[in-house]
Amino acid sequence: MPPKKAAKEEKILLGRPGNNLKSGIVGLANVGKSTLFQAITKCPLGNPANYPYATIDPEESRVIVPDARYDWLCEHYKPKSRVPAHLTIYDIAGLTKGASTGAGLGNAFLSHIRAVDAIFQVVRCFDDADIIHVEGDVNPTRDLDIIAEELRIKDIEFVEKALDALVKQTKRGGQSLEMKKMKEEQAIVERVLACLQAGKDVRKGEWGNKDVEVINGLLLLTAKPVIYVVNLSEKDYVRQKNKHLPKVFKWVQENSPGDMIIPISVSYEERLSKMEEAEGKAEEEKVGAKSALGKLVTNMRKELNLGSFFTCGEDEVRQWTIRNGTKAPQAAGVIHTDFEKTFIQAVMFKYADLVDLGNEADVKAKGKVQTKGKDYVVEDGDILHFKAGAAKN
Structure with a gap:
């Protein structure tokens, strides 16, 4: 059996964690x-x-x-x-x-x-x-x-x-x-x-x-x-x-x-x-x-090492602030704390692809819409839709 690769240690940043800095x-x-x-x-x-x-x-x-x-x-x-x-x-x-x-x-x-x-x-x-x-x-x-x-x-x-x-x-x-x-x-x-x-x-x-x-x-x-x-x-x-x-x-x-x-x-x-x-x-x-x-x-x-992701639709366009390096469940938690706890997946496509192809339908048709799990690190400029389960009382 080949030896397991050592997990790369994530560098901790000076300063308080969080997005509301x-x-x-x-x-x-x-x-x-x-x-x-x-x-x-x-x-x-x-x-x-x-x-x-x-x-x-x-x-x-x-x-x-x-x-x-x-x-x-x-x-x-x-x-x-x-x-x-x-x-x-x-x-x-x-x-x-x-x-x-x-x-x-x-x-x-x-x-x-x-x-x-x-x-x-x-x-x-x-x-x-x-x-x-x-x-x-x-x-x-x-x-x-x-x-x-x-x-x-x-x-x-x-x-x-x-x-x-x-x-x-x-x-x-x-x-x-x-x-x-x-x-x-x-x-x-x-x-x-x-x-x-x-x-x-x-x-x-x-x-x-x-x-x-x-x-x-x-x-x-x-x-x-x-x-x-x-x-x-x-x-x-x-x-x-x-x-x-x-x-x-x-x-x-x-x-x-x-x-x-x-x-x-x-x-x-x-x-x-x-x-x-x-x-x-x-x-x-x-x-x-x-x-x-x-x-x-x-x-x-x-x-401050802050970036953004976007949620978009006819009802609302919103730019959310996150620390760079934030994973999908924690990014969902910025929208609502329950979304982090009940995170299922993130549906993601890139801003650049939307600009290049013109609309969401063409982005999807070109296979540019991806489903990401809990280990996905959100990148600055991602357009996201989160799927979450029902919150437990």
């Missing part, structure tokens, strides 16, 4: 966070102001995810109901130097970041005498250093507390399985602490599945994915040139290699957000610069 807009005071939130959500807060801590409690809004596939399916099926995918975004109060020790709104601010799954870090790269800078002048690399240090200091505090608790337990000694597990966890937490004390963010470390399971339980600030949002003046955004940008790119390469940088003009986005859609498109053509808001949302979904 949240992103927070983070940065120093007066860098454009609340104005960006208003523009991206088209949801006036009523409290952005030219002073620190104008935002105290985090504001929340759900933002429609732009997706040409969803638009095409709605046009194709012309359904009575249309439900796009959403991304939940929080506007979080501005951070100041010393937040990790309670300065400003320090501890409240940091607890709000702990509650989100990913970070839009807004960096100010525009000069405006009418908008004060909490540190006195515009210096984006200094601001980046401040935020990185404050988040890391707070993580060190979290990890040291967790380590102290573990050491108290393991000091008792013993050979039980529980004690062995606690000692393994202690060794992992010690490595995480060493990473932070060396000035590195946890998300940039090399971690195995056992490590990640422990790290996820700590809810660390530096374990969250980050997109750097570089806020330019409208003039600099249109001409795609800014004196601070090269320094920001260099800082990210040296301190957060691989993280995404998206230049944006919050003032420009705010102006576009107040226009009707057709008027906004005309303004983009006139100015020669497109809005970057859609890019922010779609790229954050990628950073």
Whole structure:
């Protein structure tokens, strides 16, 4: 008998599992966070102001995810109901130097970041005498250093507390399985602490599945994915040139290699957000610069490892959000928890095949409709119909 192939271990991701993940807009005071939130959500807060801590409690809004596939399916099926995918975004109060020790709104601010799954870090790269800078002048690399240090200091505090608790337990000694597990966890937490004390963010470390399971339980600030949002003046955004940008790119390469940088003009986005859609498109053509808001949302979904499947028909076209790698029963459970428990099969075809062949009948005639079982991993863009049994009481 040939030896059985070892089952491939699925890589566990940093962060909380689930599909309803949240992103927070983070940065120093007066860098454009609340104005960006208003523009991206088209949801006036009523409290952005030219002073620190104008935002105290985090504001929340759900933002429609732009997706040409969803638009095409709605046009194709012309359904009575249309439900796009959403991304939940929080506007979080501005951070100041010393937040990790309670300065400003320090501890409240940091607890709000702990509650989100990913970070839009807004960096100010525009000069405006009418908008004060909490540190006195515009210096984006200094601001980046401040935020990185404050988040890391707070993580060190979290990890040291967790380590102290573990050491108290393991000091008792013993050979039980529980004690062995606690000692393994202690060794992992010690490595995480060493990473932070060396000035590195946890998300940039090399971690195995056992490590990640422990790290996820700590809810660390530096374990969250980050997109750097570089806020330019409208003039600099249109001409795609800014004196601070090269320094920001260099800082990210040296301190957060691989993280995404998206230049944006919050003032420009705010102006576009107040226009009707057709008027906004005309303004983009006139100015020669497109809005970057859609890019922010779609790229954050990628950073969170989120994808979509669709359910389609004359009654409704809906785009459902799932974590990439989700199997069919769990995808069915996103629609209704009973569907996961009573899952029988998924009837699936590809969006690309529907576009190519024109209608479902031809997709079926070409043998492109497939029946999938519980081990099928749903792919981004799948069009699915689930069959489930009756729920048990």
